[in-house]
Amino acid sequence: MAAGTEKRDGARMVCIENDMTILNAAALKKLLLDSLDSVPGLLLDLSRVGEMDTSGFQLLVLIKREAQVTGKGFRIASVSPAVEAVLDLYAMKDFFGL
Secondary structure (H helix, E strand, C coil): CCEEEEEECCEEEEEECCCECCCCHHHHHHHHHHHHHHCCEEEEEECCCCCECHHHHHHHHHHHHHHHHHCCEEEEEEECHHHHHHHHHCCCCCCCCC
């Protein structure tokens, strides 16, 4: 799994550079929850995600809900065509503010 992180205006920007599938869902979950825990907000760049399955989608829902419960910011900055297709399939672009 490749992912880069950087702090930007008090939030943490996480750029996922691999697939978001069942094969790496556990590692991504840890990365994203740890990132959310350490800053007041999380910004995701998903523009380099090559493939996303239901596990990847469920992970995004989990992170958004965890941010809401803990009063932290969460936003998806950009998406790849693969991510956009999954969000369209589940009619969830509005849920994520896209």
